[in-house]
Amino acid sequence: MKKTVFVFSALIIALLLLFKLSRYAYLSGDLSIEIVIGVIAIVFFVVGIYINKKSLQKEKNHFIDHKKIEELGISKREYEVLVQISKGFSNKEIADTLFLSESTIKTHVSNLLVKLDSKRRTQAIEKAKNLQILPI
Amino acid sequence: MKKTVFVFSALIIALLLLFKLSRYAYLSGDLSIEIVIGVIAIVFFVVGIYINKKSLQKEKNHFIDHKKIEELGISKREYEVLVQISKGFSNKEIADTLFLSESTIKTHVSNLLVKLDSKRRTQAIEKAKNLQILPI
DNA sequence: TCAGTACTCATACTAAAGTACCAAAAACAC
DNA sequence: GTGTTTTTGGTACTTTAGTATGAGTACTGA
Known part of the structure; x- marks a missing residue:
């Protein structure tokens, strides 16, 4: 349970950092809007899959009451x-x-x-x- | 199988539209970069969860060989x-x-x-x- | 129509599974 | 350390499960 909290906290922090970073990178003119949006899309897509897989594992399978x-x-x-x-x-x-x-x-x-x-x-x-x- | 192909095609088209739309909305000055990125993040997050759930359903459960x-x-x-x-x-x-x-x-x-x-x-x-x- | 397969059922048997009851160590809580 | 639960094991028994074999019926493809 502690591990879960830790992983989720780290994940949220990483995402917020990514968020800020992408905004900065765009505003400073290093990156085009397409690339920023594309990267954000891919990252959140992967995160969605990962979280879903974790939660399904606990819900359906190997969880013993x-x-x-x-x-x-x-x-x-x-x-x-x-x-x-x-x-x-x-x-x-x-x-x-x-x-x-x-x-x-x-x-x-x-x-x-x-x-x-x-x-x-x-x-x-x-x-x-x-x-x-x-x-x- | 046909249904799957259809759903995925529609999904990809919708995402591309969203992509273009968000770029246009931003460039035309209607939305701030934060909101665009946030919406994109949420949409792709949900899509990731959805696709993962679908694929796991077929793989693990109720499928009979x-x-x-x-x-x-x-x-x-x-x-x-x-x-x-x-x-x-x-x-x-x-x-x-x-x-x-x-x-x-x-x-x-x-x-x-x-x-x-x-x-x-x-x-x-x-x-x-x-x-x-x-x-x- | 004829062969082959799937489905049905029976008898007679052996092998597991399960019940009932008892009892003695061993582990555990207070 | 005393009472309680768990774990272990036994005997004697009944009930299911599973095997082997044979055989009749129904359906299906050639």
């Missing part, structure tokens, strides 16, 4: 299991990668199904993605 | 079943909504698993989303 996870009472281990499930692994495979027994995974999955109000792991995946607690 | 579906030899019915699976329904539930027997669904699912090179339905969902044959 940690509050929601807490609200639902999903523990760390349970969440780890949920992630593995969403990648299409079986209970046995998850047990092996997390160095646990299959029984443990079954317990975690069962708890997850209750907490996500689902009857099947596929349904749990769907719900989790809709609730933005899993990357879409 | 029908070619890929055909390549994999997935039939219409099979694809319908795949969609239902990805929504978290059981074979029985899918059978009921499509007015088929559970046996038929099992056959379709089995074929899907072969065609998507998967061992489980959850894995099939993952692969299908990566291949962009299911909405992400």
Whole structure:
């Protein structure tokens, strides 16, 4: 969050500087009006694309709602299991990668199904993605 | 595709007009350099955001790769079943909504698993989303 | 019309997934 | 340090999921 504020502040300052600079450059007769307008247009065009890309990244994709996870009472281990499930692994495979027994995974999955109000792991995946607690 | 070309052509023409207009407005003394530059900056900023949003929509989201579906030899019915699976329904539930027997669904699912090179339905969902044959 | 493909369904089976209940370490908060 | 939650694991069971095989029907292109 601090980083975002910093980047935006720097951006605004840079744009204001550009603004002033272009005005000076034009008034002092170094540049024609076409070039000044062209440069301004290109710069703001690129800035628009950049800002939009950043905001979309946070909104749509990789943003995970940690509050929601807490609200639902999903523990760390349970969440780890949920992630593995969403990648299409079986209970046995998850047990092996997390160095646990299959029984443990079954317990975690069962708890997850209750907490996500689902009857099947596929349904749990769907719900989790809709609730933005899993990357879409 | 035709629509895209049209929109872009109109956009470019509008921007060129704006460009010329701003130059004329300034030279004729109606507007100050600050206002001209400001308007140009805002317009190009908005255009940048708009174009970026459009391109990202097509790239990342709701675009379904029908070619890929055909390549994999997935039939219409099979694809319908795949969609239902990805929504978290059981074979029985899918059978009921499509007015088929559970046996038929099992056959379709089995074929899907072969065609998507998967061992489980959850894995099939993952692969299908990566291949962009299911909405992400 | 005939071959090929897609679609449907059944049986019989194996393999996962999921439930219910219990219980003991381990981590954590107060 | 005591109570609470988390994590781990087990047994025994039911329910889904998935495989293998066969077979009839419907549609489609040559």
